[in-house]
Amino acid sequence: MTLGILYREDLKEYDFGQGHPFRGDRFDAFYHALRSNLTQGIDYRIVKSDLATDDDLFLICNREYINFTREFYRAASRGLTGPGDLYRFHSADNTPLGKPGKIEEAARFIVGQAKEACRLVQEGFFQKVISVGGGLHHARRSRGEGFCLYNDVAYCALHLIKKYGMERVLILDTDAHAGNGTCEYFYDDPRVLFIDLHQDPLTIYPGTGFAGEVGRGEGKGFTINVPMPVGAGYESFQMVFDTIVEPVTMEFKPQIIIRNGGSDPHFKDGLTSLGLPLEGFFMIGQKVRQMAEVCDDKVIDLVCSGYNKDVLPHAWLAIAGGLAGIKLNLKEVETDCDIHAEDVYLTKTKEVIEDVKANHRDYWSCLG
Ligand SMILES: [Zn+2]
Numbered sequence: 259m260t261l262g263i264l265y266r267e268d269l270k271e272y273d274f275g276q277g278h279p280f281r282g283d284r285f286d287a288f289y290h291a292l293r294s295n296l297t298q299g300i301d302y303r304i305v306k307s308d309l310a311t312d313d314d315l316f317l318i319c320n321r322e323y324i325n326f327t328r329e330f331y332r333a334a335s336r337g338l339t340g341p342g343d344l345y346r347f348h349s350a351d352n353t354p355l356g357k358p359g360k361i362e363e364a365a366r367f368i369v370g371q372a373k374e375a376c377r378l379v380q381e382g383f384f385q386k387v388i389s390v391g392g393g394l395h396h397a398r399r400s401r402g403e404g405f406c407l408y409n410d411v412a413y414c415a416l417h418l419i420k421k422y423g424m425e426r427v428l429i430l431d432t433d434a435h436a437g438n439g440t441c442e443y444f445y446d447d448p449r450v451l452f453i454d455l456h457q458d459p460l461t462i463y464p465g466t467g468f469a470g471e472v473g474r475g476e477g478k479g480f481t482i483n484v485p486m487p488v489g490a491g492y493e494s495f496q497m498v499f500d501t502i503v504e505p506v507t508m509e510f511k512p513q514i515i516i517r518n519g520g521s522d523p524h525f526k527d528g529l530t531s532l533g534l535p536l537e538g539f540f541m542i543g544q545k546v547r548q549m550a551e552v553c554d555d556k557v558i559d560l561v562c563s564g565y566n567k568d569v570l571p572h573a574w575l576a577i578a579g580g581l582a583g584i585k586l587n588l589k590e591v592e593t594d595c596d597i598h599a600e601d602v603y604l605t606k607t608k609e610v611i612e613d614v615k616a617n618h619r620d621y622w623s624c625l626g
Pocket residue numbers: 433434435522563564
């Protein structure tokens with residue numbers, strides 16, 4: 259099976275500048291790892307997409323936000339202060355520092371890739387497509403935050419519904435941070451099942467994504483938040499997949515799976531406190547591949563996060579390996595702890611699973 263990988267060099271422009279945690283060299287690091295023998299037989303083809311137009315962006319953002327964002331970040335990339343008040347539309351962590359790249363343009367490439375990913379899968383070019391730089395899950399219709407300008411995850415789902423007539427789309431967010439932006443787009447929408455595994459919101463940005471947040475109106479039951487305990491590792495994630503993610507997915511019967519999230523659940527990540535080893539990323543890719551049998555093997559996978567440069571390309575590759583069904587020989591980063599030791603957070607994870615089930619047993623018979 260050949261993976262389609264959407265990538266272009268221009269993605270390096272998604273760079274908030276020196277001193278900011280989100281730099282543009284991450285994409286090239288992954289591409290380099292992909293090109294070297296680290297893939298160990300993953301069959302892939304690189305595809306380039308075009309920039310998203312304003313018309314494309316209207317599907318996910320309002321005009322005023324797009325206009326401001328375009329003008330502000332284009333000015334910033336030229337070293338100008340730029341117009342207006344950034345904080346009216348963006349959070350402080352979206353402030354570019356020093357000499358940033360052409361962030362807005364790169365963000366348009368990422369939405370362009372989302373559009374192209376939908377076309378490639380729906381028109382039968384590939385069953386599984388990875389969009390490098392995708393998964394900007396904190397962005398909303400009129401607000402950018404958490405290093406995200408335009409929400410390409412939401413774009414994928416809305417585009418698949420609007421252009422290809424899909425009725426059941428699964429978004430599986432495995433990033434360490436809750437996908438508050440994506441959640442907002444679909445909170446009352448039963449066409450999109452949003453399952454979000456993330457670090458306990460009491461301990462990390464954005465502070466949302468508790469088990470009791472289950473959706474609204476017709477969308478009740480179609481948002482499933484799984485707040486993972488700090489430190490949760492391989493066995494915790496595996497158990498959540500076995501007891502919640504897989505059974506609900508089988509009951510929902512999605513027509514496609516969109517997964518997003520990069521390397522930040524890794525135990526050596528610089529911004530988060532989860533405990534996933536590289537093998538855990540492989541396992542996630544593998545689980546998604548197995549679940550996708552329910553939807554003709556269709557998967558769009560979005561990877562951009564990660565705040566440890568030594569981990570990031572390997573974790574992204576591990577996901578790709580799992581998706582492709584190619585067992586990789588993964589080289590874990592140096593650590594003092596025994597990553598093969600029992601996941602001591604499993605007991606806490608079991609409590610979280612019971613909480614999620616209690617909140618959702620009215621909506622999903624498999625959780626009853
Ligand atoms: Zn994250």
